[in-house]
Amino acid sequence: MGLRATVKEGLLVAFDSLRANKVRSGLTILGVTIGVMVVLVMAAMVQGLNGSFKDIIASAGPTTFYVFHAPVGGGGLSTGLEEEENEFMRNPPLKIEWSRELARLEPIRQVAPGVDVSDWGYHARRGDTDVRISLYGVDAEYMDMDGGDLVDGRFFTATEESRRRAVAVIDSATAVDLFGGLDPLGKRFNIGRPGQRETPFEAVGVYRPPDNLFAGLKTHYVFAPFASVMKYVRVWDRMVYFVVKPHDGVELEVALEAVRTRMRQLRGLSPGEDDNFYLITQDQVMDWWNKFTGVFFAVMVALSGVGLLVGGVGVIGIMMISVTERTREIGLRKSLGARRRDLLWQFLVEAATLTLLGGAIGMALGGIIVWVIGALTPVPASVPLWSIAVALLASIFTGIGFGLYPAARGAGLDPVDALRYE
Amino acid sequence: MSVADDIVIHTRDLKKHYVMGTETVRALRGVDVDIRRNEYIAIMGPSGSGKSTLMNLIGCLDTPTSGEYILNGQPVQDLDDDDLARIRNREIGFVFQTFNLLPRASALHNVELPLIYAGVSSRERMQRARKALEQVDLADRMDHKPNELSGGQRQRVAIARALVNQPSIILADEPTGNLDSVTSEEIMSVFDGLHRAGQTIIMVTHEPHITAHAERVITLRDGEIESHDARVLIPATGA
Numbered sequence: 077m078g079l080r081a082t083v084k085e086g087l088l089v090a091f092d093s094l095r096a097n098k099v100r101s102g103l104t105i106l107g108v109t110i111g112v113m114v115v116l117v118m119a120a121m122v123q124g125l126n127g128s129f130k131d132i133i134a135s136a137g138p139t140t141f142y143v144f145h146a147p148v149g150g151g152g153l154s155t156g157l158e159e160e161e162n163e164f165m166r167n168p169p170l171k172i173e174w175s176r177e178l179a180r181l182e183p184i185r186q187v188a189p190g191v192d193v194s195d196w197g198y199h200a201r202r203g204d205t206d207v208r209i210s211l212y213g214v215d216a217e218y219m220d221m222d223g224g225d226l227v228d229g230r231f232f233t234a235t236e237e238s239r240r241r242a243v244a245v246i247d248s249a250t251a252v253d254l255f256g257g258l259d260p261l262g263k264r265f266n267i268g269r270p271g272q273r274e275t276p277f278e279a280v281g282v283y284r285p286p287d288n289l290f291a292g293l294k295t296h297y298v299f300a301p302f303a304s305v306m307k308y309v310r311v312w313d314r315m316v317y318f319v320v321k322p323h324d325g326v327e328l329e330v331a332l333e334a335v336r337t338r339m340r341q342l343r344g345l346s347p348g349e350d351d352n353f354y355l356i357t358q359d360q361v362m363d364w365w366n367k368f369t370g371v372f373f374a375v376m377v378a379l380s381g382v383g384l385l386v387g388g389v390g391v392i393g394i395m396m397i398s399v400t401e402r403t404r405e406i407g408l409r410k411s412l413g414a415r416r417r418d419l420l421w422q423f424l425v426e427a428a429t430l431t432l433l434g435g436a437i438g439m440a441l442g443g444i445i446v447w448v449i450g451a452l453t454p455v456p457a458s459v460p461l462w463s464i465a466v467a468l469l470a471s472i473f474t475g476i477g478f479g480l481y482p483a484a485r486g487a488g489l490d491p492v493d494a495l496r497y498e
Numbered sequence: 499m500s501v502a503d504d505i506v507i508h509t510r511d512l513k514k515h516y517v518m519g520t521e522t523v524r525a526l527r528g529v530d531v532d533i534r535r536n537e538y539i540a541i542m543g544p545s546g547s548g549k550s551t552l553m554n555l556i557g558c559l560d561t562p563t564s565g566e567y568i569l570n571g572q573p574v575q576d577l578d579d580d581d582l583a584r585i586r587n588r589e590i591g592f593v594f595q596t597f598n599l600l601p602r603a604s605a606l607h608n609v610e611l612p613l614i615y616a617g618v619s620s621r622e623r624m625q626r627a628r629k630a631l632e633q634v635d636l637a638d639r640m641d642h643k644p645n646e647l648s649g650g651q652r653q654r655v656a657i658a659r660a661l662v663n664q665p666s667i668i669l670a671d672e673p674t675g676n677l678d679s680v681t682s683e684e685i686m687s688v689f690d691g692l693h694r695a696g697q698t699i700i701m702v703t704h705e706p707h708i709t710a711h712a713e714r715v716i717t718l719r720d721g722e723i724e725s726h727d728a729r730v731l732i733p734a735t736g737a
Contacts, residue, residue, distance in 0.1 A: 092602040413587020414583060
């Protein structure tokens with residue numbers, strides 16, 4: 077018997093039994109459906125987030141790297157390790173004038189100091205209106221790297237930065253909360269922390285965060301020139317970092333080595349001592365990110381594995397019933413010349429059809445969910461082709477793997493006994 | 499091999515023992531049967547006489563404990579499961595008391611089944627299955643499912659299925675057991691027609707009037723052959 081005819085016969089039987097036992101089959105494949113749906117949605121999310129993250133890194137330039145005084149966890153999130161906390165306090169902060177020293181290095185085009193105090197409880201106030209803001213001290217070219225847009229006004233200029241003007245670009249949320257319906261451009265508001273001295277800043281532009289996944293994490297962005305923030309707002313100097321951009325065509329390793337050597341001199345380290353600063357490249361940021369999404373993904377794969385396992389156990393149950401119900405049919409088919417492996421294939425195809433159908437339904441549902449996520453959130457979720465292949469294969473193999481025992485039992489029946497079965 | 503050319507079935511000292519717990523049931527105690535091509539044989543016997551066991555052995559559904567069985571020139575007593583499946587597929591056409599059709603498949607697909615296991619291409623399967631159904635006068639019922647057919651029609655589908663792979667023998671086990679007497683005669687006349695066309699037929703039955711259609715009756719009792727022709731006991735009526 078040709079494999080094609082066997083598979084076709086198995087498919088016929090499978091669809092017959094599906095038609096005859098809709099509820100039973102539906103419940104059986106539910107676990108597979110859920111498992112596949114979860115895998116697909118997660119793969120789409122991770123894929124989308126990765127794409128988004130790569131875009132962010134690409135807009136910053138692939139050789140751009142950062143100098144921190146202490147280790148930072150993935151994307152600025154502390155890993156919470158005690159050793160890192162210690163270094164955060166033990167290592168001296170970066171001195172701002174070092175950024176000019178580093179910028180003089182031959183492979184380096186530009187060094188921009190920055191300060192991220194978005195989590196430090198700064199507020200913007202205008203009259204009685206008061207909102208908590210995410211404050212960043214950046215350079216005039218920040219917008220090019222960030223990928224966000226200006227919806228109104230302009231970003232601050234290099235001149236304003238060098239003159240330490242108290243100007244700021246605010247996001248739409250801050251603009252609405254602080255100025256209501258009024259045009260914020262040219263208007264002043266105060267920046268400070270509760271109970272401390274406040275400094276008036278002039279709003280020069282309205283900013284819209286980039287349409288990527290991090291857009292939703294923070295709100296009420298306020299960007300001001302780094303030097304102005306350092307001058308007017310009392311920020312902790314341990315929050316300062318440098319953004320280093322090498323010249324085009326310079327090998328990242330060369331630039332890193334030059335900066336490391338100069339930093340060691342500036343730090344006054346003797347040859348035996350360890351670095352007490354950290355150079356973070358985009359690759360490392362990407363690594364952290366991949367580790368983070370990898371864990372996320374592994375958890376999801378495990379969860380969907382549970383779904384497939386539940387589905388698989390259901391397959392064992394339903395196939396045992398199916399084999400028992402069709403004992404006489406097995407006897408008949410054997411009397412007509414079916415070999416053990418013909419029947420084995422028939423039952424495996426039946427089991428795999430069930431789970432594949434479950435997987436296909438799961439993919440359809442997952443596809444809808446992904447589409448909804450893409451339409452309603454900034455996460456650019458898209459279903460990668462490999463995940464479709466993996467989902468389909470996983471459902472087929474669930475059917476075959478878990479169908480094997482009942483199929484072997486059915487295929488191994490003695491034809492005389494099977495024909496006599498009532 | 500000393501078996502004559504026109505002998506389809508040849509058994510010598512065929513024995514089948516079943517072990518039931520501590521007891522050994524000797525279902526067949528040494529059976530010698532020779533059946534020639536185009537013979538029409540009835541196998542009779544009370545229940546427990548071993549006629550089902552003999553039928554299972556002749557049909558290659560089971561293997562003997564000892565003895566010799568040559569089917570169509572080929573010794574089959576020592577074949578493995580796959581070879582036995584192949585023999586059943588090519589050499590034997592089964593007809594069962596309960597028809598044993600696949601309930602959700604059309605008459606045509608039911609008749610196609612043996613050809614699927616024979617590895618016949620789908621086009622040829624269709625042609626041959628159609629022809630077999632025409633042979634049993636069901637050309638107009640090919641697409642009907644078993645539950646849309648009468649008992650007699652179902653058994654004719656089963657006969658078509660038995661015929662479709664041109665087997666050496668048709669092995670019918672109480673083929674009229676589930677049919678009324680009028681339909682029984684209709685089915686028996688189908689077998690008669692096949693026999694006239696040259697088909698070898700072996701029929702297991704316990705109904706004496708059915709044996710009237712056969713040329714020779716083998717009667718079993720207690721696992722042994724009691725007589726080789728029982729027709730003298732019953733006057734042939736409907737033949």
